Amino acid sequence: MKKLTHPKIHKGFSLVELLVVIAIIAVLAALSYPAITGAIKSAKITEGNKMAQDLVFAIEGFEQKYDYLPYGDTPPDPNEPSVVEYSAGPGGENIADLLKVLMGQDEDINPNNVRFFEFQAASNGINGLIYEADGTTPSELKDPFGNDFTLYIDYSGDRTFDLQDTVFSGQKEKNGQPKTIRSTSAIAGSPGPDKEFYDPATEDLDADDVMSF
Numbered sequence: 001m002k003k004l005t006h007p008k009i010h011k012g013f014s015l016v017e018l019l020v021v022i023a024i025i026a027v028l029a030a031l032s033y034p035a036i037t038g039a040i041k042s043a044k045i046t047e048g049n050k051m052a053q054d055l056v057f058a059i060e061g062f063e064q065k066y067d068y069l070p071y072g073d074t075p076p077d078p079n080e081p082s083v084v085e086y087s088a089g090p091g092g093e094n095i096a097d098l099l100k101v102l103m104g105q106d107e108d109i110n111p112n113n114v115r116f117f118e119f120q121a122a123s124n125g126i127n128g129l130i131y132e133a134d135g136t137t138p139s140e141l142k143d144p145f146g147n148d149f150t151l152y153i154d155y156s157g158d159r160t161f162d163l164q165d166t167v168f169s170g171q172k173e174k175n176g177q178p179k180t181i182r183s184t185s186a187i188a189g190s191p192g193p194d195k196e197f198y199d200p201a202t203e204d205l206d207a208d209d210v211m212s213f
Contacts, residue, residue: 041193041208044144047127048210051119051143052188056212058102058117059153059186065114069153069185072097076155083165084155088140088148091167095151099129099138143210147190154185161187168209170198181213188212 062070069076072093076084085092100106104113122128122142130140141149150167154160163171164178168189171179181187189211191197198207 045192045208045210048143048145048190048192049212051141052149052190052210052212054117054119055102055141055149055151055188056184056186059151060184061116062102062110062114063185065112065116066110069155070098070101070109071153071155072101081155081157083152083161085166086151086153092150095141095149096139098151099141103138105137143190143192145190145193145195145210147192147195147210149188149190149210151186151188159183159185167197168211170200170207171209171211172200184213186212 059070071084072086072095074093076082086095086098087093088095097106101109102116104110104115107113119141120128122130122140126142126146127144128142129138130142131137132139143149152161152166159182161181161184162178163169163181166187168187169178173179189209192208192210194208198209200207
């Protein structure tokens with residue numbers, strides 16, 4: 001009687017098959033990486049825009065409460081009201097002084113100590129408030145990319161901002177003319193992921209600034 005033989009069962013992958021699978025996975029990962037990083041970047045810009053808008057809403061809420069706009073260490077000149085810049089750098093008034101007012105830590109300007117906004121504490125220097133050593137006094141406000149915010153308040157009552165005179169001067173109308181923002185007492189923003197404010201005339205950068213408008 002003839003002995004039956006069973007075909008050999010091939011178990012597992014060969015080395016060549018494994019290498020092919022690994023190569024395919026690597027190609028797919030490389031193809032999807034730009035899409036993933038682009039989505040993360042867009043999400044962070046959106047989050048930064050929301051932070052800038054919340055800062056502007058806080059200023060408008062202050063104005064509605066007290067019938068005057070908040071200010072930092074230096075009161076606006078009532079005889080020559082104008083647009084004032086608040087930032088962390090030397091370009092304008094110190095934004096930290098304004099943050100203290102909006103967070104109810106300056107009863108001379110905010111007599112009822114109303115807290116007009118709530119931002120989370122920054123993590124590793126990004127996306128939130130950085131405090132002084134006491135843990136309660138704000139010193140900086142960082143966007144999701146670790147940049148400082150720049151803020152403008154219009155004390156003239158015009159509620160109009162000519163962006164040509166701000167760090168957002170690279171933002172233009174569709175016809176190429178300087179952009180104007182109306183019907184708001186304040187605007188805010190930051191440079192975004194590339195760390196530089198958009199300037200189409202001199203820089204080959206994406207228009208990825210974080211903005212409240």
